[in-house]
Amino acid sequence: MLDPNELTVHTLTLRQLGSAEQLAEINALPIADVEAALEKAVADGAVMAARGNFMITPAGREFLDDVYARAFAGLRADPAVTDAMDSFETGVNKQVLTLTTDWQTIEVDGARVSNDHADADYDAKIVEKLGRVHEKTQKVLQPLAQQNPLVDRFLDRIGAALIRAEGGETDYVSGVRVDSVHTVWFQMHEHILRLTGRERPE
Template sequence: MLDPYQLTVHTLTLRQLASAEQLAEVNGQSLPEVEENLEKAAAEGAVRAAKGNHMITPAGRQLLADVYPQAFADLRSSSAVSEAMEAFESGVNKQVLTLTTDWQTKEVGRDRVPNDHDDADYDAAVVAKLGRVVDKTAKVLRPIADADPLVDRFLERIDTALTRAEGGETDYVSGVRVDSVHTVWFQMHEHLLRLTGRERPE
């Protein structure tokens, strides 16, 4: 697996522009550890810092490209992990994408129009379906989560967002300014692709 320094740099591929605090929230490292790793990464040219935020550089991406094959060799050679990833891509990931579209739009007559969220029953039905898919996802990804605990952290963050959405905070379904279900799901998907050496489906 990745060492702590590599993990900090890797996290900037999941959240493109982020503060140390935001990176620690994603990867579970302590804030002092993240800050130390970012300082080292900036000195080595792997990360660029500006006004309290950080982004990965081409050198940082090359660093990760060099370490991924060895760091994730056992995971990538596992048939259980491969089967779990196939089930994720062909099943729950497509379902979440469809439900996100259903949340953002709805059918009126024969047209699909932006959802103005004035139909509480419609929104509640979408959130309920999303909850069932999230529950299923935890089972689908169990072989990968057993090999990489960060996957469980993503699932916990998705559960937190879902709970807030169920409580009426609608931004937590697909809002881009908060750690919504959709935002964290996108981060988790990118992490899974990097673990397994796959490309994001078109």
């Protein structure tokens, strides 16, 4: 497990640039703990402040490399976690990437064009498929969630985005300005890669 200071710096690798409030939304720490951690990280040179937002520095990334090796040694050696990551990368992750492409584009006369979301039935089918993949992902990542509760938090946030998408808020599928399925999935993927010491597949 990571302590609040380590977790706050780690969260900046998932969001790249963010305020204390935005980081707390991701890592579930009390805002006061995040603010204190950011103050310390800035003083240590691990984080840079920029007009109310924060970003990690190269020194912060080196700090985390040492932290990960210590904090997640047991998780990385667990065969169940290795199997779960293999299943994630070859299965549900590819399915979400494909469904995101299908959401953003639609085939017209044999060519892929931008989806204007005029076809509500088409959109509803994509959201339904994403819901099924989400349910499967909860099972696939269970070995990681048992050792790292933040994995379940990401899955809950994806579920919340799906509920809003089902209600007609289409930005919650792949929008970049909200906690959409695609945005939170990307954060979750980066998180579990860092837990397990893997590289993001090309």
